[in-house]
Amino acid sequence: MRHRSLLIIASVVTTGALTLTACGSRDAKGSDSAGGGGTTVVIGVDAPLTGDLSALGLGIKNSVDLAVKQANEKGYVKGVTFEINALDDQAQPSSGQQNATKLVADKNVLGVVGPLNSSVAESMQKVFDDAKLVQVSPANTSPSLSQGQNWNGGEKKRPFASYFRTATTDAIQGPFAAQYLVNTAKKKKVFLIDDKKTYGAGLAATFKAEYTKLGGTVAGEDHVDPETKDFSSVVTKIKSSGADVVYYGGEYPAAGPLSKQIKKAGAKIPLVGGDGIYSADFIKLSGKEGEGDLATSVGAPVETLPSAKDFVANYKKAGYKDRYEAYGGYSYDAAWAIIEAVKKLVDDNGGKLPDGARGKVIEAMKGVSFDGVTGKVSFDEFGDTTNKQLTVYQYKGGAWAPVKSGTLG
Amino acid sequence: MNELPQQLVNGLLLGSMYGLVAIGYTMVYGIVQLINFAHGEIFMTGGFGALTVWLMLPGGTTLWLALPLMIIGAIIVAVTIAVGAERFAYRPLRGGPRLAPLITAIGLSLALQQAVWAWYPEAKSSRSFPEIPGGPYHLGPITIQTGDIFLLVAAPVSMAILGYFVMRTRTGRGMQATAQDPDTAKLMGINTDRIIVVAFALGAAFAAIGAVAYGLKYGEVQFRMGFLLGLKAFTAAVLGGIGNIYGAMIGGIALGVAETLAAAYISEIPGMQQLGGQSWANAWAFVLLILVLLFRPQGLLGERVADRA
Numbered sequence: 001m002r003h004r005s006l007l008i009i010a011s012v013v014t015t016g017a018l019t020l021t022a023c024g025s026r027d028a029k030g031s032d033s034a035g036g037g038g039t040t041v042v043i044g045v046d047a048p049l050t051g052d053l054s055a056l057g058l059g060i061k062n063s064v065d066l067a068v069k070q071a072n073e074k075g076y077v078k079g080v081t082f083e084i085n086a087l088d089d090q091a092q093p094s095s096g097q098q099n100a101t102k103l104v105a106d107k108n109v110l111g112v113v114g115p116l117n118s119s120v121a122e123s124m125q126k127v128f129d130d131a132k133l134v135q136v137s138p139a140n141t142s143p144s145l146s147q148g149q150n151w152n153g154g155e156k157k158r159p160f161a162s163y164f165r166t167a168t169t170d171a172i173q174g175p176f177a178a179q180y181l182v183n184t185a186k187k188k189k190v191f192l193i194d195d196k197k198t199y200g201a202g203l204a205a206t207f208k209a210e211y212t213k214l215g216g217t218v219a220g221e222d223h224v225d226p227e228t229k230d231f232s233s234v235v236t237k238i239k240s241s242g243a244d245v246v247y248y249g250g251e252y253p254a255a256g257p258l259s260k261q262i263k264k265a266g267a268k269i270p271l272v273g274g275d276g277i278y279s280a281d282f283i284k285l286s287g288k289e290g291e292g293d294l295a296t297s298v299g300a301p302v303e304t305l306p307s308a309k310d311f312v313a314n315y316k317k318a319g320y321k322d323r324y325e326a327y328g329g330y331s332y333d334a335a336w337a338i339i340e341a342v343k344k345l346v347d348d349n350g351g352k353l354p355d356g357a358r359g360k361v362i363e364a365m366k367g368v369s370f371d372g373v374t375g376k377v378s379f380d381e382f383g384d385t386t387n388k389q390l391t392v393y394q395y396k397g398g399a400w401a402p403v404k405s406g407t408l409g
Numbered sequence: 410m411n412e413l414p415q416q417l418v419n420g421l422l423l424g425s426m427y428g429l430v431a432i433g434y435t436m437v438y439g440i441v442q443l444i445n446f447a448h449g450e451i452f453m454t455g456g457f458g459a460l461t462v463w464l465m466l467p468g469g470t471t472l473w474l475a476l477p478l479m480i481i482g483a484i485i486v487a488v489t490i491a492v493g494a495e496r497f498a499y500r501p502l503r504g505g506p507r508l509a510p511l512i513t514a515i516g517l518s519l520a521l522q523q524a525v526w527a528w529y530p531e532a533k534s535s536r537s538f539p540e541i542p543g544g545p546y547h548l549g550p551i552t553i554q555t556g557d558i559f560l561l562v563a564a565p566v567s568m569a570i571l572g573y574f575v576m577r578t579r580t581g582r583g584m585q586a587t588a589q590d591p592d593t594a595k596l597m598g599i600n601t602d603r604i605i606v607v608a609f610a611l612g613a614a615f616a617a618i619g620a621v622a623y624g625l626k627y628g629e630v631q632f633r634m635g636f637l638l639g640l641k642a643f644t645a646a647v648l649g650g651i652g653n654i655y656g657a658m659i660g661g662i663a664l665g666v667a668e669t670l671a672a673a674y675i676s677e678i679p680g681m682q683q684l685g686g687q688s689w690a691n692a693w694a695f696v697l698l699i700l701v702l703l704f705r706p707q708g709l710l711g712e713r714v715a716d717r718a
Binding site: 016027050051052054055093107171222223224225226227228230231232233234236237240253256257260261264265266284287 | 410411415416419420422423445455470492533534535537540544545547554556627628631633634637668669670671674686687688689690704
């Protein structure tokens with residue numbers, strides 16, 4: 001019977017391990033600037049720096065690093081040297097919350113850029129709000145983060161005063177994709193898939209509402225587990241449903257293989273997703289089968305904005321190994337918004353950082369307004385960006401190419 | 410229901426892969442009663458071994474020529490790591506409390522994952538794996554892709570070779586004897602240390618073949634690919650009756666088919682929409698495991714000592 005008890009222990013370990021996918025955190029201290037005296041202000045970064053979503057996470061970290069370096073070079077805020085402290089959340093809400101606690105504990109941290117995932121943000125918001133530490137996400141698109149759980153029922157209520165974001169919400173991203181598909185691409189039969197995460201399910205829901213309103217039909221719905229790479233059963237369902245387009249609410253680690261498997265099974269229909277699939281890694285993962293797939297992303301393409309030319313050039317010059325990806329510009333702007341707020345504090349206080357700076361940074365954020373990489377950066381009464389630009393991209397000839405930019409009509 | 414044949418094939422393919430990896434769990438357990446949780450990661454390193462061979466070959470090499478070399482490369486890497494793990498991580502603990510090697514296995518699993526993550530070039534996210542061009546092929550209502558053909562051939566061939574090896578060769582019979590009673594086997598002149606190494610090596614070789622199949626089927630390998638698949642393969646081994654090599658394959662296929670059918674049809678049962686869909690496939694796989702363990706704790710084929718090897 002000894003063997004049997006070992007087997008039972010092992011089974012328990014197995015089941016437990018399933019829920020605890022690779023935990024642990026690794027501190028990645030950002031490159032510290034030399035700094036010549038004066039006050040040090042740390043801008044925290046929280047993003048997935050390892051794992052499936054690391055391409056996006058490293059883009060965020062590097063862009064914040066660039067903003068901080070430039071502020072120091074220019075001596076943008078007199079007497080203040082900025083530093084970054086980047087922590088890895090591995091896209092796990094539990095790690096995100098630990099990181100939030102760590103950042104709160106460091107008195108020099110006056111603002112945090114991140115996280116990437118809406119689900120991670122949910123676990124961090126209260127920690128930051130209790131400590132009155134400002135948080136600016138370059139990538140969260142879930143509307144409930146800034147407008148409360150009942151945002152869709154007309155009753156918008158901001159849950160946390162310390163939460164801001166430079167990214168547009170799914171409340172307009174999903175409908176924007178629906179309008180493009182029905183009105184421009186004339187695809188009226190969709191198969192809807194999401195990964196059940198805050199971001200994916202929210203995006204799919206807002207898409208579905210607008211799509212059916214515009215007269216499109218939903219041929220089928222399913223949810224996938226993004227940890228798995230075998231989507232054969234879903235793919236078979238898609239094929240026999242006769243849909244002419246697939247909408248996926250989720251991120252590229254699952255969307256890439258899913259798109260590839262759909263086409264390989266013989267269903268030549270495009271997969272459409274949100275900013276979570278707008279990544280060079282989606283192209284790599286979906287391979288040549290992914291040609292023709294569509295993604296919406298927040299803002300206008302960074303490369304086409306005159307305001308972003310400097311950012312793109314400086315990013316290149318700084319020699320970062322990883323690309324800035326979808327959120328680079330938004331991360332730079334998020335960091336710069338914090339820098340602007342700190343500058344206002346210092347200027348108003350006669351060149352010195354006032355006491356209780358954290359709470360005052362939140363107040364100052366409300367008045368921030370400047371021309372950033374992604375356009376005008378300022379925040380509305382919910383902490384959302386006032387920039388509501390969106391763009392549809394298509395996977396064409398081995399890269400994402402912008403197809404249509406605009407605001408929600 | 411007209412998609413049923415296709416769903417069954419989907420399940421069969423997924424299950425064959427589980428089965429190939431499950432063989433390693435079951436053989437090692439059969440002989441040393443150790444659940445080698447690092448086996449999923451040995452599977453993963455096999456995938457990276459095959460990828461390395463592909464990257465070293467001159468560009469333009471056809472996959473048909475490269476494939477045998479890639480399989481050999483995968484097997485070499487996986488077997489080296491498995492044998493090394495046996496020699497340096499498990500052997501010193503043999504005879505100690507049973508939990509010690511189990512914990513070591515979990516630690517080794519994490520270490521291997523992190524090692525590939527840290528040191529293999531660009532392995533921090535998925536790396537693309539070459540794919541066989543052509544296809545898909547249609548057989549009535551069934552569509553089969555080129556990547557699946559390898560699996561359809563490799564799984565039965567591997568099973569046949571393994572069956573022959575265990576039943577007919579000297580070493581194979583030595584394995585059976587060691588599984589039945591290590592001490593007596595030793596007295597009969599069987600070098601049990603060598604037999605244990607062979608069990609680890611064979612399990613790793615089949616995992617490596619499974620990893621090549623994984624790469625060809627999904628077009629990518631990544632440092633975490635062995636984690637969930639390893640858990641599933643372990644489940645398959647328990648399902649089929651741990652210690653029984655045929656049970657591993659049967660358990661793998663049963664698990665793959667059950668998972669696929671659950672993902673495809675549970676949501677169509679009235680009132681079960683919430684529990685259907687691919688996101689619940691893992692949950693249903695473990696429901697199946699629990700049911701089998703409740704009603705047939707020895708697994709589908711049982712762990713009869715005579716078959717254990």
